[in-house]
Amino acid sequence: MSVGIIGAGIAGLTAAYKLQQEGVPVRVLEATSETGGMIRSETVDGFLVEHGPNSLRDTNDLLPEIIDDLELRDHAVEASAVARKRFVVKDGTPVPLPMSPLSFLTTSLLSAKGKLRLLMEPFIGRSNDETETVASFVRRRLGREILDYAVDPFVGGIFAGDPAQLSVRHAFSRLQEMEKEHGSLFRGMIHAARNRSSSSKRSRSIYSFRDGLETLPRAMTDALDASVHLSTPVEALRRDDQRWHVATRDADGATRMHFFDAVISTVPLYRLAAIDFPSDVDLSPLERVPYPPVSVLALGFDRDDVEHPLDGFGMLVPKVEQDFNILGCLFSSTLFPGRAPDGQVLLTTFVGGTRHPKMGLEETSEVRSTVLQDLRQLLGVRGQPNFVRHIQWQRAIPQYTQDHGQVRAVIDRIESRNPGLHLAGNYRSGISVGDAMESGADAAETVLKGMPSLTAS
Template identity: 45%
Template structure:
């Protein structure tokens, strides 16, 4: 029988009211004699995917999360007929492990695939929305790059391989493709994925697929042709009718034993087992998976590793503000026939981009209305996330009005802020893997998962969690 202890109140209330029920539950597990037990700290997609794989393999699994709900960053709500994603909006299912896992759990069958229009992706150029070219022919017709830049691209297959493993994405793109593609295409794309600074993100860690194309094939164009597609990952772009949080909710139901309002404050090894502390209780298991944010992992591991955790503490985060705007369909001149628009920093606008959410998936806006999900902040403009709600909405409207033709004030608005939204894979990110290995060696039975290691996307978090749990 699933034993989720859902709480409708905030984490602080949940913490205060956890005691009698959850304490009893903790002791039950401590006294259990099953040979293979695992405690998973963190009920985001990483922790819950690992929990489901272990459970299916016969492990006795308990998931603990400090918050009052499952899903971590994946959180959505419905108001006035609008379905608003406050965190991630789309899951690109491109890794084989992720796809197999979603198939096995039946969640791929329940997913809604993005509308065909989502293949159109826009950037801003010349004061209007221009589609990112999807084929070589469209590329050569596109106004996004000058003739000189297009001709320079033809020389890409003949440029030598890079040798610097710590090359930034900007350096990599300038070297292989030139400065214009960086400004008009790659820069906006980096805002959309990492909310990051291409001059600081390391290509090998942040965009390993690009890095491998050059290393394995000597050229992005040659590599992409050999792989039969573009340089980007291919896969199904999905969500669920109730938003992405339907996935962690379903995984939590299958896991059964998920305890909310349970903040883990310490971790130690004792008598061949790992023991976690939750308030004034302890819970022991053969294995512990830490699937929290990297700051929490660093705090819990500090007594055991000290300075070896420096790479964890050096990870910088990009903050993000999310602005949902709902309009009557007739109040937006643009047909919104695409995934959305990404905006180059060179355009001088503060909005990083806007998803056409009601185009992407059905049921995101009431009949006759449309929903835009807009982003501000990121590594290059963190102060934007400090604006108050009116200023955030006002700035977004000023930026988007000339591009989308807004004819009236939004009928619906909602804002959300993530002070620590996306960990940035910047200089010395390569040392994070070593710090994870050191932690796992110092505390046998420990495994670290999360978006600070091996990819920030839900696709990577799920794929890494599934692979790790299968190895255990």
């Protein structure tokens, strides 16, 4: 008896790890030659480049638990204390984002009118509009300036998305819940701060690992040992009365069948829709979920060639700052130690997303010139970089748009009509690494509950 897991990204690895811990035999089928999915770290010429995610934050208790379990705590590195500071570009200059209520009142990021509007938040009434976008929610509760100079760049930095297209209910459900429960985001935040559990394992800090984020999926893969099959794309799923039949294609082109009692798919939605499986459910809402392209450009410079002190996490560029094309730039060598050789700095810049999808697909030379032009103006970068690494994600992050309710309904229908098939991944309940892990763990738990008789064979 066993469970098949499709995809060895962090969601798939977590599902497999959790099941293995309960003594359930698992087999992970991964299309590419590596595990980790979007999590990939690479060291070249002394620069440690992250292809996808750069940092972790404990969004739940699962991530710290797995890190402890795998004895990775000693390999973890916390973000530097100055990384608490984040810059947002205003009128062509990086301005520190206010981090306390008082600094919101003194910041040059907002006008006096914008600050007054912010102070009115507790007096704004609730809305029952379940289809509200993030932009409309924020404009209504906090005002236009907070949307333009805090939320828009933040959404660009996390989702590579546009607040006018994302659903507040699906992308930032906590905000909507705060409004419903407390009538105000301010009151909700005060309440949350008071109730923060002291027993939780969660740390509020941002962290990574000395050798990069790939340390985590690598350790999980090692713990799973021989049950991970690489270069094994799943092409079709069928089910008879007893088992799931999963067809994969081997490197030599031959089709191979695997048999499982349950299957957890953790592949992105556009890949799921391409797998041949018997479904009387209309899958087109899954195919329509936007995954806009994102280019990541890692550039190394001599420290003296960057005028800005780089004393922060990084810099985000709001859409309203129309002279610039980049979404944002991480000050990677400030954030974590060991990201650049002595005397040099590493800057990781993001281009594309919903804002500039075409730029996300451009060649290295074009991306490089776009990025350099912006960094020269914003950070006072001089000369040419000593190091360049370009990574392109043709389909990066799923956007939780206003149609996401329909997407969730399709997922529920697929699961209810296909007993033993479970879906997990970053499209379910959050796009962070921790969220994707939680969705994998939830799928594993559902399998365990549904199959009490599972035994190793």
